[in-house]
Amino acid sequence: MQGSDLQAQFITYSHLQFSDQHLRKLCQSTGGLLVVGFFIYDASTYREDLSYTDIPVPTEALYPRRGGPKNLPIAETLVDDEDCPENTRAKDKPKLLILGSGWGSVALLKQLKPEDYHITVVSPVNYFLFTPMLPSATVGTLELRSLVEPIRRIVENVKGHFLRAEAVDVELSERLLEVTQTDSNGVKQNFYLPYDKLVIGVGSTTNAHGVSGLENCHFLKDISDASNIRNKILQNLEQACLPTTTDGERKRLLSFVVCGGGPTGCEFAAELFDLLNEDLARSFPKILRNEVSVHVIQSRGHILNTYDEALSKFAEARFAHDQVEVLTNARVKEVRPDKILFTQKDENGEAVTKELPMGFCLWSTGVAQTDFCKAIAAKLDIQTNRHALETDTHLRLNGAPLGSVYAIGDCSTVQNNVAEHLVSFLRTLAYEKGKDPEKMTISFKEWRGVAQRVKKRFPQASDHLRRLDKLFEQYDKDKSGTLDFGELRELLLQIDSKLTSLPATAQRAHQQGQYLGRKFNKLAQAAPGMQANEMDYGDLDDAVYKAFEYTHLGSLAYIGNSAVFDFGGGLNFSGGLLAVYLWRSVYFAQS
Numbered sequence: 001m002q003g004s005d006l007q008a009q010f011i012t013y014s015h016l017q018f019s020d021q022h023l024r025k026l027c028q029s030t031g032g033l034l035v036v037g038f039f040i041y042d043a044s045t046y047r048e049d050l051s052y053t054d055i056p057v058p059t060e061a062l063y064p065r066r067g068g069p070k071n072l073p074i075a076e077t078l079v080d081d082e083d084c085p086e087n088t089r090a091k092d093k094p095k096l097l098i099l100g101s102g103w104g105s106v107a108l109l110k111q112l113k114p115e116d117y118h119i120t121v122v123s124p125v126n127y128f129l130f131t132p133m134l135p136s137a138t139v140g141t142l143e144l145r146s147l148v149e150p151i152r153r154i155v156e157n158v159k160g161h162f163l164r165a166e167a168v169d170v171e172l173s174e175r176l177l178e179v180t181q182t183d184s185n186g187v188k189q190n191f192y193l194p195y196d197k198l199v200i201g202v203g204s205t206t207n208a209h210g211v212s213g214l215e216n217c218h219f220l221k222d223i224s225d226a227s228n229i230r231n232k233i234l235q236n237l238e239q240a241c242l243p244t245t246t247d248g249e250r251k252r253l254l255s256f257v258v259c260g261g262g263p264t265g266c267e268f269a270a271e272l273f274d275l276l277n278e279d280l281a282r283s284f285p286k287i288l289r290n291e292v293s294v295h296v297i298q299s300r301g302h303i304l305n306t307y308d309e310a311l312s313k314f315a316e317a318r319f320a321h322d323q324v325e326v327l328t329n330a331r332v333k334e335v336r337p338d339k340i341l342f343t344q345k346d347e348n349g350e351a352v353t354k355e356l357p358m359g360f361c362l363w364s365t366g367v368a369q370t371d372f373c374k375a376i377a378a379k380l381d382i383q384t385n386r387h388a389l390e391t392d393t394h395l396r397l398n399g400a401p402l403g404s405v406y407a408i409g410d411c412s413t414v415q416n417n418v419a420e421h422l423v424s425f426l427r428t429l430a431y432e433k434g435k436d437p438e439k440m441t442i443s444f445k446e447w448r449g450v451a452q453r454v455k456k457r458f459p460q461a462s463d464h465l466r467r468l469d470k471l472f473e474q475y476d477k478d479k480s481g482t483l484d485f486g487e488l489r490e491l492l493l494q495i496d497s498k499l500t501s502l503p504a505t506a507q508r509a510h511q512q513g514q515y516l517g518r519k520f521n522k523l524a525q526a527a528p529g530m531q532a533n534e535m536d537y538g539d540l541d542d543a544v545y546k547a548f549e550y551t552h553l554g555s556l557a558y559i560g561n562s563a564v565f566d567f568g569g570g571l572n573f574s575g576g577l578l579a580v581y582l583w584r585s586v587y588f589a590q591s
Helices: 002-044 085-090 103-111 131-138 151-156 223-240 247-253 263-283 286-291 309-321 371-379 418-432 444-457 459-465 468-475 485-498 506-532 540-544 577-590
Strands: 095-099 118-123 127-129 148-150 161-164 166-171 176-182 188-194 197-200 255-259 293-297 324-327 330-335 339-345 351-357 360-363 389-391 405-407 412-414 555-558 563-568 571-575
Touching: 095 103, 095 188, 103 118, 103 151, 103 197, 103 506, 118 151, 127 151, 131 223, 131 263, 131 555, 148 151, 151 161, 161 176, 166 371, 197 371, 223 247, 223 263, 223 286, 223 360, 247 255, 247 286, 255 263, 255 351, 263 286, 263 293, 263 309, 263 324, 263 555, 309 324, 309 563, 309 571, 330 351, 371 389, 389 405, 468 485, 506 540
Parallel strands: 095 118, 095 197, 118 161, 197 405, 255 293, 255 360, 293 324, 389 412
Antiparallel strands: 127 148, 166 176, 176 188, 330 339, 339 351, 555 563, 563 571
């Protein structure tokens, strides 16, 4: 019996040994096949034949005619208009110019159908930047190259064209965009690009708020900003290690200040704290960790003031736990090379001037208009907003020829003039019926029709028009069963006051870009029928597509090994590592 057991064990052991050897050989052969396969693929990418051939280039592309108010070259044809059959077919299509390579522009490009338009993208940078993760790139959590995608690759999918240049002005009446770029000699060359439709998605610039000394600050708008910030942080750490650095100078070098308690400022402060707390001790002298300080200066009563108050308090408690100092109700007066002067309200509500030594300062205090947007606004009397270009609910630039210029993203804001629009409509309706508008009244049935018109033209007002019966009853002051002109005007003005500006976020720009892409596809599809019926005037946008409606999907922010989620309507979520993993997974899924 023992002999049989030994024989069975020996057979089992031999079988396992054979299986192990077989598995090793199989892995080796599989690995060998993969290596061979890689080399075969790599060999197929080399070309022995010459890739260039004679390419037809239109003469007008090489020698553009001059014209326009400034007698500049007009690039009516581009050098790659006949590079392929698709480009040749699109050459005579309506010219669509897209300014910028941000969230709105890229979302628009990904929605467009090739060959419906002659598409040209103009941007001073040749990449799309995934901005929500930019604070992570400043401290090395993510590599900079993982946040960018070449814009030419995206443009290629719609058989479009890309010009690395900057828009400086626009002639609205002649539909000419003035563009500038620097030649090989460092001289600026200006020229015109004609357009049928122009989409402005140039983003915004940093808001200085009248504070002097911002040349001593860093900003976080572009990939180069993230690289400069990373280098400055490392430079301060290295200088703090030198034996010639005094105690006072070391504390100043290790004092990191963030001006602005919004999502960008808070996320950068959190990422910076993680770097200094977790990575610093492993690579630098321990004394540096004890002398590092991070400060957040916020002008409002709470950081993350656009989020739910409970989330703001959670973020403040988290920063207090991590010894990140939050200075609320504080306004920066001046930024000097070695310190920051600011005022802060004391217990009696009086402003007291204080100073804070600093070796690094990030300025993240909101957005302002670019010079290009200011130049456009100056041409149009109707553009009275000093912070953004105003559009209607179809994202058309107010004051520009109808259906020719659109604005999306941070550079724009959707004007909510519900009362003005409806009052104008009712006046016209009254005149058509031969009635005096001031004496005109509407019944509840007519009020329902007016409400439907408001919802169609101003989708963002829908939430405020859910209970039409209660609104009617509330503003029917004389209980007559009708609303007179004054009562209706008061009702609409109340709705106007409740409508807030859309947030200047990547989420909003992305939705606006998608909306314009779908609408432009509809316009291109309807163009043959409209041309046959000679419909080249009127509100074509409204005829073929609905007004833009923004859907808020929530706001996220990373707060030092914690994260907060604000979905609106009182629905929010905050937590530790689980929330962090959820926060990262949301952004990684989009990248």
